[in-house]
Amino acid sequence: MMLFKLVMSSLAFASLAFADTPKLDSGNTSWMMMATALVMIMTPAGLALFYAGMTRAKNVLNTVMMVFSAYALATIVWVLWGYSLAFGNDVLGLIGNLKHMFLNGISYSNLESNGYPSYVFIAFQGTFAAITVAIASGSIIERTKFSTWLAFVVLWVTLVYAPIAHMVWGGGFLFNAGALDFAGGTVVHMNGGLAGLVAAIMIGKRKGFMKTAMMPSSIVLTALGAALLWFGWFGFNAGSEFAADSIAGSAFLMTNFAAAAAAVTWIILDYFKYGKPTLLGAASGAVAGLVAITPAAGFVDVVGALIIGMGGSLFGFWGVTGLKKLFKYDDSLDAFGVHFIAGLWGALATGLFALKDLAWAGSPLHDKGDRIGQMVVQLESVAVTVVFTVVMTAVVLKIASIITGGARVSEEEEVEGLDSTIHGEEGFHL
Numbered sequence: 001m002m003l004f005k006l007v008m009s010s011l012a013f014a015s016l017a018f019a020d021t022p023k024l025d026s027g028n029t030s031w032m033m034m035a036t037a038l039v040m041i042m043t044p045a046g047l048a049l050f051y052a053g054m055t056r057a058k059n060v061l062n063t064v065m066m067v068f069s070a071y072a073l074a075t076i077v078w079v080l081w082g083y084s085l086a087f088g089n090d091v092l093g094l095i096g097n098l099k100h101m102f103l104n105g106i107s108y109s110n111l112e113s114n115g116y117p118s119y120v121f122i123a124f125q126g127t128f129a130a131i132t133v134a135i136a137s138g139s140i141i142e143r144t145k146f147s148t149w150l151a152f153v154v155l156w157v158t159l160v161y162a163p164i165a166h167m168v169w170g171g172g173f174l175f176n177a178g179a180l181d182f183a184g185g186t187v188v189h190m191n192g193g194l195a196g197l198v199a200a201i202m203i204g205k206r207k208g209f210m211k212t213a214m215m216p217s218s219i220v221l222t223a224l225g226a227a228l229l230w231f232g233w234f235g236f237n238a239g240s241e242f243a244a245d246s247i248a249g250s251a252f253l254m255t256n257f258a259a260a261a262a263a264v265t266w267i268i269l270d271y272f273k274y275g276k277p278t279l280l281g282a283a284s285g286a287v288a289g290l291v292a293i294t295p296a297a298g299f300v301d302v303v304g305a306l307i308i309g310m311g312g313s314l315f316g317f318w319g320v321t322g323l324k325k326l327f328k329y330d331d332s333l334d335a336f337g338v339h340f341i342a343g344l345w346g347a348l349a350t351g352l353f354a355l356k357d358l359a360w361a362g363s364p365l366h367d368k369g370d371r372i373g374q375m376v377v378q379l380e381s382v383a384v385t386v387v388f389t390v391v392m393t394a395v396v397l398k399i400a401s402i403i404t405g406g407a408r409v410s411e412e413e414e415v416e417g418l419d420s421t422i423h424g425e426e427g428f429h430l
Helices: 004-019 026-054 059-086 119-138 144-170 173-177 185-203 220-240 246-274 281-295 302-327 335-355 364-369 369-405 411-414 418-421
Strands: none
Touching: 026 059, 026 220, 026 281, 059 119, 059 144, 059 418, 119 144, 119 185, 119 335, 144 173, 144 185, 144 369, 144 418, 173 302, 173 369, 185 281, 185 335, 185 369, 220 246, 220 281, 246 281, 246 302, 281 302, 281 335, 302 335, 335 369, 364 369, 411 418
């Protein structure tokens, strides 16, 4: 009898241990690989075209090159050490350690809890790091040295993006406090948009800013870029559920609905302010709505998505047409106005409109039904992101400038255009 009990106990223990070991889930794996591909296309295609169309013709190629190179370089940094800093073992609630540097200790056969390979998770998260730093380029195009930009990308992903990602997603103190950021309101959009403004102020205004017309090269390219961003955003938001389940389906719908509401809202605002609907406004509105819904996508219902999308457009419109003119900063392509302002609204609106049952376990809203407590946590995450990003971006750009002998191109290069002077190519043969 004693032997029988021992055998049964051993079998029970073995079955329990086996049950805790993830099994490969082909459905989740397929979805996460597709989501990763969708987010990838957002940067070197979607964002590159979105920015290029708003740039003057003589700088189109340089604008695309800054985004394209940011994706490639950030991906390398992410795999070699960025992932470990963001998702490695916690150090003081601020950053991960270097345990997984060069992906040490992670095999192709390792699985995440939802049954898809860890390598897919690493690739997925790497696309977020890449687009975040690429967003910042929109504030400083047409006057920044390409060599300075490359140094900035390496340092910024390492010292700014990775710590913020760890604090909010990777087991840092904001994660443990229950901050809700489904797909990157603070980590991606506030972070990248604010970094762009800091860099724009430090580098200085373009020659002729607010004195001469700086006409966009092709609004059609911008609209095409916005459409690609909209398409890729389904992977961005729905993929952040890390499973092919009902929450991912809800995030998919809310993403689309909020973007549509925001696009229509910006068109209406154009009518009121300028008397004409503009394609640039429609494209900008869609992106502002996508930005705003990002932190809330998997937490809200249709009503919440509608309000968040419309609010993203309203605040983004104000950031582009009001705030920028008031303070006269040269945010070339309005990365701050659209990404930071709409992202800030989205991060706070998440606390207002998230549903208790959909909020992450560990958050004040989910665990205690405490919406006020959740708003306090959301405010804390916003404040930490603002302070950390401003200080560290300034430090990073200063270091990059010292390394490359100054961040700004010469006046002659700026007047002639960076396509020919830096790259020896032309975006358009006019």
